[in-house]
Amino acid sequence: xxxxxxxxxxxxxxxxxxxxxxxxxxxxxxxxxxxxxxxxxxxxxxxxxxxxxxxxxxxxxxxxxxxxxxxxxxxxxxxxxxxxxxxxxxxxxxxxxxxxxxxxxxxxxxxxxxxxxxxxxxxxxxxxxxxxxxxxxxxxxxxxx
Amino acid sequence: xxxxxxxxxxxxxxxxxxxxxxxxxxxxxxxxxxxxxxxxxxxxxxxxxxxxxxxxxxxxxxxxxxxxxxxxxxxxxxxxxxxxxxxxxxxxxxxxxxxxxxxxxxxxxxxxxxxxxxxxxxxxxxxxxxxxxxxxxxxxxxxxxxxxxxxxxxxxxxxxxxxxxxxxxxxxxxxxxxxxxxxxxx
Numbered sequence: 343x344x345x346x347x348x349x350x351x352x353x354x355x356x357x358x359x360x361x362x363x364x365x366x367x368x369x370x371x372x373x374x375x376x377x378x379x380x381x382x383x384x385x386x387x388x389x390x391x392x393x394x395x396x397x398x399x400x401x402x403x404x405x406x407x408x409x410x411x412x413x414x415x416x417x418x419x420x421x422x423x424x425x426x427x428x429x430x431x432x433x434x435x436x437x438x439x440x441x442x443x444x445x446x447x448x449x450x451x452x453x454x455x456x457x458x459x460x461x462x463x464x465x466x467x468x469x470x471x472x473x474x475x476x477x478x479x480x481x482x483x484x485x486x487x
Numbered sequence: 488x489x490x491x492x493x494x495x496x497x498x499x500x501x502x503x504x505x506x507x508x509x510x511x512x513x514x515x516x517x518x519x520x521x522x523x524x525x526x527x528x529x530x531x532x533x534x535x536x537x538x539x540x541x542x543x544x545x546x547x548x549x550x551x552x553x554x555x556x557x558x559x560x561x562x563x564x565x566x567x568x569x570x571x572x573x574x575x576x577x578x579x580x581x582x583x584x585x586x587x588x589x590x591x592x593x594x595x596x597x598x599x600x601x602x603x604x605x606x607x608x609x610x611x612x613x614x615x616x617x618x619x620x621x622x623x624x625x626x627x628x629x630x631x632x633x634x635x636x637x638x639x640x641x642x643x644x645x646x647x648x649x650x651x652x653x654x655x656x657x658x659x660x661x662x663x664x665x666x667x668x669x670x671x672x673x
Contacts, residue, residue, distance in 0.1 A: 351661070353606065354610070354657065354660065354661065354664070355629075357606045357607050357610045358610065358614075358625065358628075358629040358660075359629050359632075360607055361607065361610065361611060361614065361629065361630060362607070362611070363516060363517075363520050363630065364516075364519065364520055364523055364529070365516070366515045366516045366519050367519070367529075367533050370511070370515055370519070370533070370536070370537070371508050371511045371512050371515060373537060374508075374511050374515075374537050374540045374541065375504060375507075375508050375511070377537055377540075377541050378504070378507075378540075378541055378544050379504075381541055381544075381545070
């Protein structure tokens, strides 16, 4: 397999035992003690160098996140449907004007395309903000160690 | 010396920072070298060594001297190295525990062996070329002088896996050195 005989094998062991040790960086003990004192003063604060090895806070969508999102979506749909039902069931003064302007978007498209475009952009922006807020609330679950 | 360390540990457990600083000075080089050999990067090694002692200070009141302080420190260092190199732990765990491998305690038989500085230098380079998991095992065995059982405790791996790992690491070292010698002679 190789050219090593038992004697050379012994030499290998001997050489392994004699591998040189690197000297301790200067001021190491002082740094350690300073880090300990800093840690004692502020247990949650860690030095930049200590936190550096764990840079990745990974987003992990879990079943609970999906369940919560579905639950709140359902709640919103139920509220919306209930409102529509109530609005239809009750006679409210302001209802006829609202119903008359229900197709406001369609009317705007003929009357002023610029307004419609602005409306669409506004909706997209609003959805983006909602998405970002949702992501920040659901995301960023730090993985420890 | 043993008594001194024991006293320092007791004092440090009572909150004496000077005693702990003395322990850091006492074990710093070995801890740093274990991290350096395993990680291969001086800056990372210094960070790991520093964090090892910070964690040791925090956990020191719970240290019951059932193991040597050095072994306990190596275990913390090894865990921090696992955190940095997660694949290393899975590599070690994947080693087949081969209890048939009989490794003699060669450290006691080679005291008088003459080792040339050239060989040590070649070996130094060869060790650095080993996979991190093998570097960890070889360092614990030869630089820190731990027994196989102690290494198993430090790395939290079965004894058989440790033996297999060291056997294979030595095999790779032999091959690398043979290749190097051949290229030098040829």
